[in-house]
Amino acid sequence: MKQWIMLLLVVTFFQGSQPYTGNPRYDFPERIVKKNGTGFGYLTGNMNDLCVSGYYRESNIYEDSVMGPADPVKVTLKNQMQVDARELILKEAKKYRILLINEAHHRPEHRLFTKSLLKDLHKIGYNVFMAEGIKLKNGIADIGYPISSDGVFINEPVYGSLIRYAKRIGYDVNAYEYDSGKKNWDDSIKLDKYGSIKYINYEPRDSIVLLFDEKGLKQTILTSVRERAQAANILEVIKRHPASRFVIHVGYGHLYESGPMMATQLKELLQGEEMLTIDQTAVTDRVRVIDTVTSHIIRRYFPFILKDNNSKRTVNLERSVDYLIFNKEVTDSLHRPKYLFEDVEPRTTYYPSTDNLKDCPCLFSAYYQNELEAAQQQAIAVDIVNIKDAHIPAPMLLYKGRYIIVRKNKEGIYNNFKLTVK
Incomplete structure (x- = not known):
């Protein structure tokens, strides 16, 4: 071999x-961290920038500081079964025109899971792919692949491969992020010694506030301007492709079907049309899942959705989504995250020569x-x-x-x- x-x-x-x-x-990695400076407000930057440069394990070190320690999820396997997430999603996707699936921006395994769905979704009519990481003004359609100026997050190698793959197998790749065209976000307003930041966009007027204390991020305050604009941009793409089905890859809670979030705004614009929403971000490998009957930690060898055998309902931990994925545990192989070896596109291992080391x-x-x-x-x-x-x-x-x-x-x-x- x-x-x-x-x-x-x-x-x-x-x-x-x-x-x-x-x-x-x-x-x-040390240069990336030094460039971003100190203070809790810079931790998200470290987490995302380390991920972009391929330091996936190092990036995850910042999760507790940014998000707070992860509380264990308590469920029971009594009368409940672990359903293969990919198989269930592909089955349910046949009933919808629009599928939204999210990612944590510092977790490439979420991008790989979305990538694993694309070919089979394409077979049942999904042929337009949209992603939050792509800037509204980009040249992907012209040159056939993403470049750095098309978006910050897509500089991460797995994100780049997700976009290349979608385009290669026949998807029309689109952006939906809103762009005022006049001024970028101003992040110069620091609120306290912990690094709390107020981000402002002036046209249209919008703001996001991240409040930190000595323990990390404690509150996020945002308006719905960005969410409404994203939804409006998606609607324009939908109008241009009236006979298509759509895969929309979003960040975190933008797919929640309640509150001010983008999916809620989009559903309203579509006059109540039902969409399939899938959350990958709530139960990552840093979250322990404990069986309430046995008190044992439930091992996760594959991404699954927990379904009740009697009611046939699925566990979503009170999040306003259709399905919540219990992520597979992340392990390493040959000093690399094992999920990289499980890409739907076959990869070959290459070791640099001794002279180069x-x-x-x-x-x-x-x-x-x-x-x-x-x-x-x-x-x-x-x-x-x-x-x-x-x-x-x-x-x-x-x-x-x-x-x-x-x-x-x-x-x-x-x-x-x-x-x-x-």
Whole structure:
């Protein structure tokens, strides 16, 4: 098996007068944290920016500080069954025109789960894909792939692969985020020593307040301006595709069907049309799930939805969604999150050569050759790995294609080599 994998890899070293440096968002973790500064108000930035650079485990360290310690979820398996989330969603999706599924912005496993649904959803008529991470003004339709300026979150390699995959299998990829066109969010208003922030957008007038105390984030206050604008933008996409079905990949609570949230606004614009809403963010692997009968921790070997055998109702923990996913536990394999190996697109492991590990720690970023040559520093990597110790290397996980690998050491010295995965 190992010999077969090696036959798939063709490595070509080349020296240019000016090596590619790749996307400047990708950096060593300590530099990312230093750039964001200190104070609780910066923790969300650290969490998301570390995720964008492929530091998924490091990013999760900030969750308790930002969100508070996770209370255990108490349920019982007596008279309840764990239903495979993917199978149930695909079955239920046949009844609807619009499917909304959410993500935590620092959890690529949610993007991979959405990605795992797309091909089968396409077979039953879903052919328009929208994502919160894409800016309203973007060039994806023109060039066929995302670049850095199309949105901050999509710089994360798994998010980039989600968009490429959706487009490749036949989805019309769209944005729906609102854009006043006049002024970006102003985050300069700091409210207290804990880093509480008031974000303001002036046209249209809108604001979001994040209130922190010594324990972390304690309250989020927002208006419905953004939610209404997002819903209106989605409606415009729907009007342009009257015969289509729609997959809408959102962040956190924007899919809640109550309060000021986007899904509520959209349902009103659609005159009460029912939509399928799926929450991935409530029960991540950091949340313990305890059986109230046995007091045992319920192990989660696959993403499931809990369904009562008698009433046939599903557990949603009082969230205003149709289905709540109990996420699979996250484990590691070969020093990488195991969920990366479970991508619906097959990946090949590639270990950088010994010569490229001599002055590690080193950051290796793999870009599709055509994308890096065209987009330069705006290119989005297919995978990123920080190899801290030459004696304990972690593999890159790559799809079929032609790549340029950008290698950077702690001194900021770059070199490149080409790689073909057949």
